[in-house]
Amino acid sequence: MKKLSIGEVSERSAIAASAIRYYEELGLIQAERTTGNQRRYPSVTLRRLGFIRAAQQVGLSLDEISDALATLPEGRTPTKRDWHRLSRAWRGRLDEQIARIERLRDRLDGCIGCGCLSLRSCALYNPDDDLATVGHGAVRLEPALDDSAPTR
Numbered sequence: 001m002k003k004l005s006i007g008e009v010s011e012r013s014a015i016a017a018s019a020i021r022y023y024e025e026l027g028l029i030q031a032e033r034t035t036g037n038q039r040r041y042p043s044v045t046l047r048r049l050g051f052i053r054a055a056q057q058v059g060l061s062l063d064e065i066s067d068a069l070a071t072l073p074e075g076r077t078p079t080k081r082d083w084h085r086l087s088r089a090w091r092g093r094l095d096e097q098i099a100r101i102e103r104l105r106d107r108l109d110g111c112i113g114c115g116c117l118s119l120r121s122c123a124l125y126n127p128d129d130d131l132a133t134v135g136h137g138a139v140r141l142e143p144a145l146d147d148s149a150p151t152r
Helices: 006-012 018-026 046-059 062-070 080-107 126-133
Strands: 037-044
Touching: 006 018, 006 037, 006 046, 018 046, 018 062, 046 062, 046 080, 062 080
Parallel strands: none
Antiparallel strands: none
């Protein structure tokens, strides 16, 4: 099996060498070391990196990708069948993400969503900082899927 340097992997995958080293540090990919301590990757690493990029493009975190890869036999490159199985498992999570993004789009012009009263109009949407009891951050733009967050 042909072994590739990190530069070759970076060039062929269009992924920065620093990201490749990071993925290796996380255990997403593996390299062997030469006697001169240089990394050498099996050519199947390119397919594994393609899997990682595709999963990231649909919004999965590196932790989720790591969990998915952990379901495969040690170091095996994901197959078409693996991708089908994993993508079905991600469907519900992606549907929730789509719903959250649609709510964000629909509410974006009304308020910055954080409850900080930093915009003049926020005083109308959040008098007396009522949203402070709901939580930190953009609570109006990121409510739970049941929409239980107060909206005024």
